[in-house]
Amino acid sequence: MSLTVCETFYSLMGESTAAGLAAFFIRLAGCNLRCRYCDTTYAYEGGMGRSIADLVGQGRTFPVRLALVTGGEPLLQADTPALLVQLADAGFTVFLETNGSLPIRDLDPRVRRIVDLKCPGSGMSAHNYWPNLKWLAPGDEVKFVISDRPDFDWAVKIIKERDLTSRVPVLISPVFGVVTPRDAAAWILASGLPLRLNLQLHKYIWGPEVRGV
Numbered sequence: 001m002s003l004t005v006c007e008t009f010y011s012l013m014g015e016s017t018a019a020g021l022a023a024f025f026i027r028l029a030g031c032n033l034r035c036r037y038c039d040t041t042y043a044y045e046g047g048m049g050r051s052i053a054d055l056v057g058q059g060r061t062f063p064v065r066l067a068l069v070t071g072g073e074p075l076l077q078a079d080t081p082a083l084l085v086q087l088a089d090a091g092f093t094v095f096l097e098t099n100g101s102l103p104i105r106d107l108d109p110r111v112r113r114i115v116d117l118k119c120p121g122s123g124m125s126a127h128n129y130w131p132n133l134k135w136l137a138p139g140d141e142v143k144f145v146i147s148d149r150p151d152f153d154w155a156v157k158i159i160k161e162r163d164l165t166s167r168v169p170v171l172i173s174p175v176f177g178v179v180t181p182r183d184a185a186a187w188i189l190a191s192g193l194p195l196r197l198n199l200q201l202h203k204y205i206w207g208p209e210v211r212g213v
């Protein structure tokens with residue numbers, strides 16, 4: 001079994017409730033969406049074929065047992081579920097970041113899913129696979145990337161309708177360089193909801209254009 005891999009690296013988690021923790025990153029190639037704010041366009045095409053055993057073995061060379069499988073959209077590849085299983089079998093806490101357009105239902109229950117809900121500002125909100133919200137489990141997280149105030153208002157509407165904050169951590173991620181952290185913080189505070197401001201730490205640490213960090 002093999003996957004088409006854009007890049008692998010060892011760095012700090014930039015997002016999610018695990019932000020700031022060291023982790024082994026596997027960025028898979030290919031994406032079925034084209035978000036207006038996409039910062040990983042280099043993952044759309046190309047990539048190198050790597051076996052699952054090779055990837056798990058590389059992960060073992062690092063001094064932590066935390067792994068993030070991301071993209072692109074990792075669930076496009078048929079062998080991604082097996083990769084997640086084998087990482088978990090190898091003792092990793094496994095996070096999967098998915099764009100929310102494909103079903104998460106049949107993944108190994110040990111996998112912690114970070115599920116995007118695409119806001120209107122992404123241009124991709126028609127691709128949200130809504131049944132995923134039924135299958136959220138403890139350990140999962142939902143992320144809204146916010147391009148503007150209307151996106152935030154849309155997110156709040158969905159969060160309330162679906163009672164998301166009572167089920168999983170809900171991340172509000174302002175688009176870097178477009179919505180200031182201060183504005184996003186003010187909106188969260190005014191909402192009165194238990195939302196988590198999700199800044200992309202890696203961009204503040206290493207700069208917005210640096211890959212592989």
Ligand code: SF4
Pocket residue numbers: 031032033034035037038039040041043071072073099
């Ligand atoms: S889902 Fe992610 S990788 Fe795909 S276009 Fe959107 S931001 Fe880029």
